[in-house]
Amino acid sequence: MKKTIIYTILIFGAIMFLYPFLLMITASIAPENEISKLTLLPSSISLNSYKQVFSKVPMGRAFINSLIVSSTITLGVLVFGSMVGYALSRLEFKGRNLVFYIIIFTMTLPFQITLIPQYIIMVKLGWVDTYLALIVPYLMNALGIIMFRQYFKAIPQDLIDAARIDGCGELRIIFRILWPNALPALVTVGIITFMGSWNEVLWPLIVIRDQNLMTMPQMVTLFVLGGRSEGQLGLKLASAVSLALPIAIAYMFFQKYFIQSIASTGIKG
Amino acid sequence: MIPYLIISPYIIFFLIFIAFPVLFSIFLTFNKWNIISPMQFSGFKNYIRLFQDALFFKSIYNTFIFLAINIPLQIVIALFLAEILNQKIKFRGFFRAAFFLPVVVSGVVVTILWQQLYGFDTGLLNRILVSLGFGRIGWLIDPKLAMPSIAIMATWKNVGLYIVLFLVGFQTVPKQYYEAADLEGASHWQKFFKITMPMINPTIFLVVILSTVGGFSLFIEPYILTGGGPLNSTLSAVLYIYKEGFFYYHMGYASTLGLFFALIIVSVVVIQKKFIEKEV
Numbered sequence: 001m002k003k004t005i006i007y008t009i010l011i012f013g014a015i016m017f018l019y020p021f022l023l024m025i026t027a028s029i030a031p032e033n034e035i036s037k038l039t040l041l042p043s044s045i046s047l048n049s050y051k052q053v054f055s056k057v058p059m060g061r062a063f064i065n066s067l068i069v070s071s072t073i074t075l076g077v078l079v080f081g082s083m084v085g086y087a088l089s090r091l092e093f094k095g096r097n098l099v100f101y102i103i104i105f106t107m108t109l110p111f112q113i114t115l116i117p118q119y120i121i122m123v124k125l126g127w128v129d130t131y132l133a134l135i136v137p138y139l140m141n142a143l144g145i146i147m148f149r150q151y152f153k154a155i156p157q158d159l160i161d162a163a164r165i166d167g168c169g170e171l172r173i174i175f176r177i178l179w180p181n182a183l184p185a186l187v188t189v190g191i192i193t194f195m196g197s198w199n200e201v202l203w204p205l206i207v208i209r210d211q212n213l214m215t216m217p218q219m220v221t222l223f224v225l226g227g228r229s230e231g232q233l234g235l236k237l238a239s240a241v242s243l244a245l246p247i248a249i250a251y252m253f254f255q256k257y258f259i260q261s262i263a264s265t266g267i268k269g
Numbered sequence: 270m271i272p273y274l275i276i277s278p279y280i281i282f283f284l285i286f287i288a289f290p291v292l293f294s295i296f297l298t299f300n301k302w303n304i305i306s307p308m309q310f311s312g313f314k315n316y317i318r319l320f321q322d323a324l325f326f327k328s329i330y331n332t333f334i335f336l337a338i339n340i341p342l343q344i345v346i347a348l349f350l351a352e353i354l355n356q357k358i359k360f361r362g363f364f365r366a367a368f369f370l371p372v373v374v375s376g377v378v379v380t381i382l383w384q385q386l387y388g389f390d391t392g393l394l395n396r397i398l399v400s401l402g403f404g405r406i407g408w409l410i411d412p413k414l415a416m417p418s419i420a421i422m423a424t425w426k427n428v429g430l431y432i433v434l435f436l437v438g439f440q441t442v443p444k445q446y447y448e449a450a451d452l453e454g455a456s457h458w459q460k461f462f463k464i465t466m467p468m469i470n471p472t473i474f475l476v477v478i479l480s481t482v483g484g485f486s487l488f489i490e491p492y493i494l495t496g497g498g499p500l501n502s503t504l505s506a507v508l509y510i511y512k513e514g515f516f517y518y519h520m521g522y523a524s525t526l527g528l529f530f531a532l533i534i535v536s537v538v539v540i541q542k543k544f545i546e547k548e549v
Contacts, residue, residue, distance in 0.1 A: 093272035117290035
């Protein structure tokens with residue numbers, strides 16, 4: 001009896017969370033006259049909405065832009081995060097605590113305070129409407145550094161000593177010795193960073209005006225808000241599905257890692 | 270020398286993209302500037318304007334409305350579903366993954382989705398209401414309801430994250446406590462309220478903080494759904510900064526707004542911390 005109640009609640013809950021997504025997908029592939037019915041079973045499948053979206057705005061280009069931006073940022077956060085995390089956990093130097101406190105401070109600093117000056121920096125550097133504006137301000141972050149610092153602390157000193165005796169430099173130690181032993185940290189920081197930058201929309205809206213440089217969330221937002229979608233529901237939903245699909249597919253395959261990574265940091269990008 | 274070389278990229282990054290912006294933003298609050306024409310020193314004018322700015326207070330009020338609905342709703346739903354998921358059930362992985370899906374998807378997608386649910390004439394929710402014989406609800410066009418509607422949407426998007434955080438929190442409660450309670454013949458929900466709830470206070474605190482910071486970061490949802498309306502009832506802190514900065518190019522005033530919102534976020538979080546610690 002009790003089990004039935006539990007499963008009823010769970011199934012009801014799952015429907016609440018999945019049904020809107022299903023509705024969005026089916027409506028986006030429904031023939032034109034059935035879209036507004038928001039039915040789960042369209043009489044036939046039509047890719048017309050997608051064709052129109054991709055012909056009205058350079059959505060393919062936006063996908064490539066998002067891929068370039070998110071991959072570069074993720075690589076940067078992994079590389080620089082592990083360098084600083086290594087220095088903070090494994091090297092002795094004057095001012096080490098100060099650097100650590102600075103990093104903790106940046107974590108508690110609300111972004112609302114730096115938004116305007118960062119935009120002005122982009123203007124003064126001439127980076128508005130370039131990839132640089134989308135990438136460089138995100139190349140390093142406190143979270144990556146702190147995760148790697150924690151993780152590297154737990155790696156036995158013998159491993160590093162042995163590498164030193166073999167004549168490894170510090171960078172070789174980080175990327176050849178520590179990285180293979182820090183896969184969980186790489187996965188966690190990688191997923192969070194990639195997802196965060198893939199879904200970021202406020203900053204692109206501020207620094208990018210050129211349609212050819214827009215990332216997907218920005219493109220979809222402006223497409224839905226602006227006149228391009230001409231208020232056609234099918235086009236709006238098709239553009240939303242195109243934006244959701246890459247992350248949703250990645251999530252389907254690496255679901256366990258996604259949930260663990262995000263839960264372990266409490267950050268959702 | 271080598272340690273400094275290794276951290277030097279971060280130090281340069283910190284100076285350019287964090288330290289300088291913070292100082293520059295404080296400097297900007299004393300100036301009037303639209304980036305193009307020369308900067309004008311304006312003394313405390315931005316501060317005076319801020320304290321007389323009804324929209325500034327309105328946006329704070331809106332954020333608190335958002336939080337007053339979002340935080341309790343999120344905690345109750347997340348705790349309830351987490352507690353259910355924490356029992357021996359089949360397909361637990363599937364249910365957890367389903368609840369978590371909106372967390373990974375872009376806020377833009379979620380907002381476009383809910384636009385179809387909240388629509389007045391053809392929205393799914395109103396269609397259901399009408400078919401059940403009720404009247405339509407102005408989810409996004411009634412100024413009293415627009416922000417609560419956005420708060421409900423945000424709860425839907427984020428609750429999966431908090432379910433997982435609570436599931437992690439449950440693991441930290443020592444098993445002996447439950448065994449002792451079992452000997453006393455405590456019921457399932459008695460154990461939940463008397464043992465689990467007090468023990469997972471740190472997780473509740475984390476959820477409150479994440480939601481608070483999230484509430485003050487609210488931007489794309491009102492930007493797409495309402496543009497801050499109706500009657501500025503969904504004007505969020507970030508949306509207001511965005512409009513002042515990138516619509517009107519009031520760099521000085523937008524910086525003043527940013528500074529004050531940041532101060533408010535930090536104070537609210539500190540107060541919440543004090544309050545929740547007392548509860549333990």
